[in-house]
Amino acid sequence: SAVISQKPSRDICQRGTSLTIQCQVDSQVTMMFWYRQQPGQSLTLIATANQGSEATYESGFVIDKFPISRPNLTFSTLTVSNMSPEDSSIYLCSVGTSGSGVQFFGPGTRLTVL
Amino acid sequence: GQNIDQPTEMTATEGAIVQINCTYQTSGFNGLFWYQQHAGEAPTFLSYNVLDGLEEKGRFSSFLSRSKGYSYLLLKELQMKDSASYLCAVNNNAGNMLTFGGGTRLMVKP
Numbered sequence: 001s002a003v004i005s006q007k008p009s010r011d012i013c014q015r016g017t018s019l020t021i022q023c024q025v026d027s028q029v030t031m032m033f034w035y036r037q038q039p040g041q042s043l044t045l046i047a048t049a050n051q052g053s054e055a056t057y058e059s060g061f062v063i064d065k066f067p068i069s070r071p072n073l074t075f076s077t078l079t080v081s082n083m084s085p086e087d088s089s090i091y092l093c094s095v096g097t098s099g100s101g102v103q104f105f106g107p108g109t110r111l112t113v114l
Numbered sequence: 115g116q117n118i119d120q121p122t123e124m125t126a127t128e129g130a131i132v133q134i135n136c137t138y139q140t141s142g143f144n145g146l147f148w149y150q151q152h153a154g155e156a157p158t159f160l161s162y163n164v165l166d167g168l169e170e171k172g173r174f175s176s177f178l179s180r181s182k183g184y185s186y187l188l189l190k191e192l193q194m195k196d197s198a199s200y201l202c203a204v205n206n207n208a209g210n211m212l213t214f215g216g217g218t219r220l221m222v223k224p
Binding site (some may be wrong): 096 | 144146147154156157158159162164201203207209210211212213214215216217
């Protein structure tokens with residue numbers, strides 16, 4: 001499986017600011033995804049990061065709030081914009097494999113908004 | 115819509131066997147996945163079923179019945195380190211996206 005890293009691993013931010021989370025993979029992958037995991041909850045898909053085109057967002061998530069970049073096949077960023085305490089969560093990127101569709105997850109970014 | 119149900123919590127004894135059930139109703143199906151997630155860590159892949167039947171991987175086995183929309187994860191010879199959340203997820207074949215159940219928090223006691 002691919003080695004996936006995320007930066008930052010954690011951050012504490014002020015309300016109204018924005019944070020960009022980076023996801024780096026050690027090999028080229030077609031599919032990259034961004035998830036949110038709120039405290040004590042399971043994973044919710046935010047969007048699919050498409051290389052060379054706009055991300056595909058799930059219901060309840062919009063580009064203005066969660067802009068995503070995917071400049072190449074090894075890297076993606078997720079920005080959490082105009083943050084509020086409700087955005088406090090763990091944000092995880094994952095990479096998908098063709099065929100089985102198994103996804104492997106990065107270590108996550110723990111965000112706290114004050 | 116997508117609906118994936120798992121028990122919220124389970125408790126079992128070290129050395130015992132535990133079965134974690136998952137039922138699903140999804141608009142499509144291209145495989146069911148089980149992940150383990152320890153507190154504060156990312157989910158790690160455990161198993162994958164796309165055809166009916168049992169897949170065995172050491173102490174962990176996973177079963178699928180597509181006609182019943184049902185899967186279970188079987189953990190044998192439980193160890194304290196197996197205390198974690200176990201997440202059931204379905205690939206509904208829409209861009210290889212996974213939809214996750216709420217997770218089952220398993221507590222293994224001595």
